[in-house]
Amino acid sequence: MRVGIIAPNYYPAETGNAVTVRRIEGQLRLLGCEVRVFPVGRLAGERLQAEVEEFAPQLLHAFHAYQGGRVAHALSKSLGIPYLITLTGTDIYQALCDQRGLEMHGALRGAARLVAFHACVKKRLGEHLPSLEERTVLIHQGVELPAQYAPVEKDAGDEFVFLLPAGLRPVKNVMFPLAPLAELQARYPQVRLELAGPVLENGYAAEVMEALERYPFARYLGVVAHDAMGELYRRVDVVLNTSLTEGGMANTILEALAYAKPVLVSDIEGNRSIIRDGVTGLVYHSPADFCGKAEQLVADAHLRDRLGKNGRCLVGDSCCPEKEAGAYLALYRDILEA
The missing domain is CATH 3.40.50.2000 (Glycogen Phosphorylase B;)
Structure with a gap:
């Protein structure tokens, strides 16, 4: 054919x-x-x-x-x-x-x-x-289910990294986590935010870069080659999706689940199509809810482990x-x- x-x-x-x-x-x-x-x-x-x-x-x-x-x-x-x-x-x-x-x-x-x-x-x-x-x-x-997905080992005092993999365009809403994570970082100095993805709209990307200057705990990694994303998922602690809309089953969320990473995602249809709150990830409804659930993930290693294992089982069975x-x-x- x-x-x-x-x-x-x-x-x-x-x-x-x-x-x-x-x-x-x-x-x-x-x-x-x-x-x-x-x-x-x-x-x-x-x-x-x-x-x-x-x-x-x-x-x-x-x-x-x-x-x-x-x-x-x-x-x-x-x-x-x-x-x-x-x-x-x-x-x-x-x-x-x-x-x-x-x-x-x-x-x-x-x-x-x-x-x-x-x-x-x-x-x-x-x-x-x-x-x-x-x-x-x-x-x-x-989604490909990687054989090697164990997280990179960290010491107790290492950075706690939230990763937001998304192209820089308004629908991805990538500036949303800056303010709530800044509030969290005041209580947990080890918190960091990393953004990774291509520039898809120049004007919006310029706004993002300007905003990042006001939040020193956050940084833009630029474009990460897709075949290098696995090591990035293994290194970080939580993967975010802050999109305003998704067409159902965002690739980045499926990949994060395949690497047994806990995810924190916006309350939209596309994210709810794969993430069941408290079971395969956490779903937030407001900035305050985002901050509260992000803090749960920072403080509770058992929660992170449970969500990650459930997520990997889900994509292994369904994707x-x-x-x-x-x-x-x-x-x-x-x-x-x-």
């Missing part, structure tokens, strides 16, 4: 969309598919169409309904091949709700199938476009990348047979 993937944000390789696409791309190849990724942004217009036409895929698989789906819709009409769209988060939680929504309708309606990571995303789509809900399939995100790719391959076959 020849599959053309239409991928926005394929570069830099550390964005969530890129991590998802690269994982699925690799697993599909292991299943015998011939796959080529067409990165939206680096390829456009006539050049993009010419390269897709030369590859001659049997179908197109787009990620993000606005950024990738509209491109796949246009190529489908031009080349006469079907396409599907994987909904990745900001397309449904932001673009569909603003002026971009109408531009997405044609792409969504023209897709042979739509894929959501979780039922909450499918439900949200159905609230806007009820007729599409029955064509939306659920395929959970996968198999081989099953994820197999589900996509079965969906491709259904589309082509139809």
Whole structure:
């Protein structure tokens, strides 16, 4: 089977969309598919169409309904091949709700199938476009389960590090933990905050850098290569997600759970789709709640250990990348047979 993937944000390789696409791309190849990724942004217009036409895929698989789906819709009409769209988060939680929504309708309606990571995303789509809900399939995100995941050994007086892995753009809300963690750090001087991720919006990134100057316990690590993230997860103590929206099952949270790290996440649908408060992680509802739960994690090593073990068991049971790719391959076959 020849599959053309239409991928926005394929570069830099550390964005969530890129991590998802690269994982699925690799697993599909292991299943015998011939796959080529067409990165939206680096390829456009006539050049993009010419390269897709030369590859001659049997179908197109787009990620993000606005950024990738509209491109796949246009190529489908031009080349006469079907396409599907994987909904990745900001397309449904932001673009569909603003002026971009109408531009997405044609792409969504023209897709042979739509894929959501979780039922909450499918439900949200159905609230806007009820007729599409029955064509939306659920395929959970996968994550590699590392064999070596034991934390780096620390002494009692070492730093206690909260890690926030996220691209620098407003939806990731990366400045949120600065004030509550500053309050916590006044009581626990060992507390630190580390931010890691690519700059995706320059103006917002400048605001983040300016804010970091006022909080000396926090620092920006820059872009950490995805194959180096494992050592970073092992070194830190808690992983954060402070996003305003997620498309269900954020890659960084799945990876943190795979490394048996306790997580503290914002109370949004995407995070609740994987994190059960007090069982597989902690969910906060306000700055005060964030501060209180962060303090629990600093003070209680047994809590951290329990949450980490539960989280690793969860992703081991529910987030198999081989099953994820197999589900996509079965969906491709259904589309082509139809």
